[in-house]
Amino acid sequence: MRNKSVILFALASLLICISVILPGCTTAQPAFQTPADTRTITDMVNRTLEIPQPITRVLSTAPPTTIAVFVLAPDKLIGVNFEPNKQNGNVYMPEKYRALPNVGGWFGKTTGNFETFIEMDPDIIIDGDVGVGNFVATLEERQKKFGAISSVGVLDARTATQYDNSIRFLGDLLGAEEQAASLSEFYNRVLSIVTSRVATIPTSEKVRVYYAEGPKGLLTDPTGSMHSELIELAGGINVADCAITPGMGQTPVSMEQVTRWNPGVIIVGDPTFYAAVYSDPLWKDIPAVKDHRVYLVPQSPFPWFDRPPGVNRIIGIPWTAKVLYPEMFSDLDMPALTREFYQKFYHYDLSDSDVESLLDPSLR
Secondary structure (H helix, E strand, O other): OHHHHHHHHHHHHHHHHHHHHHHHHHHOOHHHOOOOOEEEEEOOOOOEEEEEOOOOOEEEOOHHHHHHHHHHOHHHEOOEOOOOOOEOOEOOOOHHHHOOOEOOOOEOOEOOOHHHHHHOOOOEEEEEOOOOOOHHHHHHHHHHHHOOOEEEEEOOOOOOOOHHHHHHHHHHHOOOHHHHHHHHHHHHHHHHHHHHHHOOOOHHHOOEEEEEEOOOOOEEOOOOOHHHHHHHHOOOEEOOOOOOOOOOOOEEOOHHHHHHHOOOEEEEOOHHHHHHHOOOOOOOOOHHHHOOOEEEOOOOOOOOOOOOOOHHHOOHHHHHHHHHOOOOOOOOOHHHHHHHHHHHHOOOOOOHHHHHHHOOHHHO
């Protein structure tokens, strides 16, 4: 009887030990783990990726895709690549987004820091094609450096006639389908109005346009550059007869070349040059200057014409058309379009004085 009691005690002790030990063992077995929520996607260069769900923390490697995230899902953006611009001392962007840290990136002359991106702990990194080198090879190389953080390849975020593809892809990726549909509607509305009208302009009647960049106005981008696309899109002739500088663009030219090109309109990217052009004797005989047809690109929070060539240029499509052909587009209400775009996509309500600051008096 005593032996039986000993055996029963031993069995009970063994069961207690097993009950204590097994929970610890089972949590170490993958078969019993609750898997993290993920989603399988195909990015825009046909790479299959597993991404976490939900996505709440996003970084991008370059300004065009960073701005697209800001427009579509601003509260998911945890860092930017460059500081927003001021217009007459003001930045037309809510303060909480202006305060986002500048983490750099890979674009133009800028080289990002992989450790900085990883330390920010994003759910995903959006990597947009900036038109330099072999994008797929670059993407794969960066993915190795980012490790377990998926780097999602995005195309068409820098092409003014093809934004729809990246808008809809990013809307689905970020769970912002309604906002993407709204942006797509605005984009296609203004794009259709402009392209359908300018298609009727004979070549002989098209406006000759020079895109003046840099503090002296002697940097530019010719036809074929992503930086000057809105000139042709809006029915103008880009007069710059020079080589394309890859990446950031801005090919140096001379005053003699500009004089020979004889532009009827000058679109200015640099406020410093704009402030001086009408009083500069070197420019006084250029038709655009003599006729007071020099226009500063609206700057804040992102330029409307270029730098970067992202969805920030959507509002620049009707603006450029009205700069070139004010009579043809006299019915375009630029103040109303500006307010609509900023309220819906920059998450900012412009005052009357804000609109006046952004728009040249002749374009209101």
